Each structure stands twice: as C-alpha cells, then as structure tokens.
Amino acid sequence: MSGDFELPSQCAAIDDDLTELALGTLSGHRRSEVLAHVASCQRCRIELDQLATVVESVQQLAPRVQPPLGFETRVVEKLQAIATPRSRRRPRIAVLSAVAAAVVLLAFGLGTLIAPEAGDRQESAPARVVRADFMADGEVLGDLFVSNGSPGWVVVTIHDEGQELRGTVTCNVMLAGGQVQTVGVFQVNGEYGAWSAPLPMAAGEVRSAQLIASNGTVVANAQLDV
Amino acid sequence: MRSSGASGYQDDASDEALLSGMALGDERAGLVFVRRYQHRLFGLAIGIVGESRLAEEVTQEAFIRIYRHAEVFDARRASVATWAFTITRNLAIDVLRVRRDVPTDPEDRVFAALMSNERVAEAAENTDSLGRVRAALADLPIDQRRAVLLAAMYGWSAPEIARAESIPIGTAKGRIRLGMAKLRGALEIEAT
Numbered sequence: 382m383s384g385d386f387e388l389p390s391q392c393a394a395i396d397d398d399l400t401e402l403a404l405g406t407l408s409g410h411r412r413s414e415v416l417a418h419v420a421s422c423q424r425c426r427i428e429l430d431q432l433a434t435v436v437e438s439v440q441q442l443a444p445r446v447q448p449p450l451g452f453e454t455r456v457v458e459k460l461q462a463i464a465t466p467r468s469r470r471r472p473r474i475a476v477l478s479a480v481a482a483a484v485v486l487l488a489f490g491l492g493t494l495i496a497p498e499a500g501d502r503q504e505s506a507p508a509r510v511v512r513a514d515f516m517a518d519g520e521v522l523g524d525l526f527v528s529n530g531s532p533g534w535v536v537v538t539i540h541d542e543g544q545e546l547r548g549t550v551t552c553n554v555m556l557a558g559g560q561v562q563t564v565g566v567f568q569v570n571g572e573y574g575a576w577s578a579p580l581p582m583a584a585g586e587v588r589s590a591q592l593i594a595s596n597g598t599v600v601a602n603a604q605l606d607v
Numbered sequence: 608m609r610s611s612g613a614s615g616y617q618d619d620a621s622d623e624a625l626l627s628g629m630a631l632g633d634e635r636a637g638l639v640f641v642r643r644y645q646h647r648l649f650g651l652a653i654g655i656v657g658e659s660r661l662a663e664e665v666t667q668e669a670f671i672r673i674y675r676h677a678e679v680f681d682a683r684r685a686s687v688a689t690w691a692f693t694i695t696r697n698l699a700i701d702v703l704r705v706r707r708d709v710p711t712d713p714e715d716r717v718f719a720a721l722m723s724n725e726r727v728a729e730a731a732e733n734t735d736s737l738g739r740v741r742a743a744l745a746d747l748p749i750d751q752r753r754a755v756l757l758a759a760m761y762g763w764s765a766p767e768i769a770r771a772e773s774i775p776i777g778t779a780k781g782r783i784r785l786g787m788a789k790l791r792g793a794l795e796i797e798a799t
Contacts, residue, residue: 400787406763434686438794439755449659452667457638461634463671563624579627581623
C-alpha cells in the first residue's frame with residue numbers, strides 16, 4: 382500500500398508484485414527480483430509480512446476435514462522412512478554437555494560449522510559467529526552465540542552466576558523486522574549448561590534474544606552487536 | 608531447543624520449532640506436525656480435487672515435501688502455515704491439471720461456500736477470528752472476492768484469472784490488489 386506519501390521508486394516498482402509474492406503466484410524470475418529487493422528494504426518486508434498474514438487468514442477458511450482412517454499412520458511411516466537415513470547424517474536437537482558445548486564454541490571460533498554431537502561433524506563454508514552476554518540485573522548470566530551456517534544455529538550457555546535459575550526456560554529471538562520468535566525451550570537445573578538449536582530463520586535477522594521463565598518473566602536479555 | 612531431543616516435542620511447540628526438528632530428522636516433530644495440520648491440509652486438498660482417495664495422495668505427498676524441505680524453509684518469505692498450504696494447493700492443482708485441461712475449474716464446494724450469500728449472513732454474526740475473516744471476505748465486491756479466493760486458495764495467477772474471467776490482466780491484478788488491501792484493512796493487520 383502506498384499510503385499518502387510518495388514511495389521510493391524501487392518500492393513503487395514492486396508494490397503490486399508484493400501482493401502476488403504473498404499469494405505465491407509470482408513467477409520465478411520476477412519472484413527472485415522482488416525477493417532481492419525485500420531482503421534489503423524494511424518497508425517492503427513489513428508490507429510483505431502483512432500481505433502474507435492476509436493470505437494466511439483467507440487460507441484458514443479452508444474446511445478442516447477428517448482424513449480417512451489410518452491416514453496419520455501411513456504418513457508417519459513414510460516420514461520415518463525418510464527420517465532414518467537423514468538422522469544418521471544430521472544431529473537431533475540436543476542438550477550439550479559442558480565439554481560438547483566447548484567443542485561447539487571452539488569450532489564456531491575456528492569458523493567451521495559443526496553439529497553438536499560428537500563424531501557428527503559437517504564442514505561447509507566458514508560460518509560467522511556473533512556473541513553477546515545474557516544480562517540479568519546488570520550481571521552476566523550466560524552467553525548467546527549465533528552462527529550463520531546453513532542452517533544457522535543458536536547456542537545458549539548459562540554460567541555459574543546463573544545457577545539459581547531453575548525450571549523451564551524459553552528462548553525467544555527478536556528479528557530485524559521486529560518479530561519475536563521462539564527458537565527453543567529447555568530445562569535449567571541449577572548447573573552450568575549449554576543448549577543449542579537450529580535457527581528457523583536467517584542468522585543475520587537475529588538482533589537480540591530473551592530467556593523467559595515459565596511464569597512469563599524475562600530473566601535475561603542479550604543484545605547482538607550487528 | 609529441547610532439554611532432551613529424544614523425549615520429543617510438546618503439542619504446543621511452535622510451527623517453526625517443529626520444522627527445525629523435522630529438518631534434523633526428528634520423527635516426533637514430524638508426528639506433531641502431521642497431527643496439527645492433517646485436517647486443514649486434507650480439507651484444502653479435498654476441496655480442490657473433490658475426491659477422498661486423490662486428496663489423501665495429495666496430502667500425503669504434501670507432508671513428505673514439507674518434511675524433505677523443512678531445512679530450507681525461510682520464515683522471511685511466509686509463515687509455516689502459508690508455506691504448507693501453498694505446497695498442498697500446488698500439488699492438488701498439479702494433479703487436476705494432469706487429469707483435466709488447465710485452468711482448473713474451481714467450482715467446488717469450498718469455493719461455492721465461500722462465495723455464497725448464506726455464508727455471508729452466517730459470517731456477519733460470527734465474532735471469532737475465522738468469522739472475522741469470513742465477514743471481511745463477504746464485504747468485498749464479488750469480483751474482488753472471487754479474484755482473491757482464486758489466487759489465495761487455488762494459486763491462480765493474474766493472467767490465469769484474466770483468461771478465465773475474460774478481463775484484461777491489469778484488471779485482474781487490480782481486483783486482487785484491491786481485495787487484498789481491503790481485507791488487510793478490515794482485519795486490522797498492522798505493522799508489529
């Protein structure tokens with residue numbers, strides 16, 4: 382939507398295409414051009430997000446219909462057949478021991494993407510890693526590491542200072558466009574610990590992170606310097 | 608991120624977390640995802656292809672594609688729900704295009720229900736979120752409502768709508784754009 386102000390010419394040129402991109406009906410070449418612009422334009426990214434929400438709302442009107450008996454079992458069996466070979470080469474989301482965490486962080490430091498399970502390394506292009514302190518009441522509670530591999534990874538560590546933290550903790554990340562997304566939930570048991578998870582978005586989108594206690598209280602914040 | 612990858616995912620895990628687990632080959636994440644989406648995706652598929660056996664094939668293939676491509680899902684481009692719907696919709700349309708000549712005739716019961724005046728009256732009294740969407744859709748001029756539904760539900764491009772409706776492509780684009788803009792306003796979707 383152009384509103385009452387004049388759009389930059391690049392934005393004006395793709396304004397109609399954003400609607401079709403959100404609808405999934407924009408053709409290949411033009412789609413690439415529009416996506417390239419959206420990647421560098423916050424105004425168009427927000428516009429696209431809003432249009433995608435409209436599309437999703439309309440699609441939600443499709444009726445919910447019970448599939449035939451046994452459908453779920455048949456689908457899951459097929460997924461298991463795919464998952465078995467895949468799980469041999471890719472790690473599960475895992476709790477890292479202190480040693481394993483150190484290995485991951487060392488590997489990040491060396492610029493290599495590494496899976497968080499011993500013996501399950503996967504080398505690719507050097508990954509850039511950014512780090513920030515998780516702060517609580519002016520004290521450093523732990524670390525946030527974000528690696529921009531493919532997929533990107535987030536690693537959270539809790540230091541000795543954070544050992545009073547106990548229970549279920551949710552890690553939310555705040556993105557450049559202002560969206561907040563949960564990347565994981567983990568248990569803190571009063572000991573040093575580290576947890577990792579793949580990022581469901583591009584690492585470069587992450588601006589900050591929060592650890593949220595089970596009662597909804599924000600217990601720590603980490604602000605990435607990007 | 609889970610305290611134990613082996614213990615699996617809770618039913619309230621976010622869609623993105625489930626996709627991440629699926630990308631890593633976690634079967635439990637796949638199971639939760641299938642349970643969450645099977646009714647919606649099957650409902651969309653049967654609405655388009657019109658018969659249960661074919662709809663099951665389409666939905667099953669959609670889940671397989673979602674699972675295979677979970678690691679390349681890009682949250683910047685669409686929500687998980689829209690992505691899953693788009694995959695299912697495109698598969699269903701492809702199946703019909705093989706069986707019939709293009710463009711696919713969307714005169715199915717889903718389309719008819721969403722276009723009908725009875726549904727409009729019902730929607731106006733419905734205050735939940737789906738009811739709001741139905742009411743907003745019902746308020747659109749019929750040509751815009753039809754264009755938005757053809758594009759959002761059936762994946763028709765502006766040129767395909769133009770051909771089917773015997774209108775210029777620019778008119779088709781205009782109907783889609785205006786309809787979408789009105790829906791956004793009616794649903795009060797704003798920047799967050």
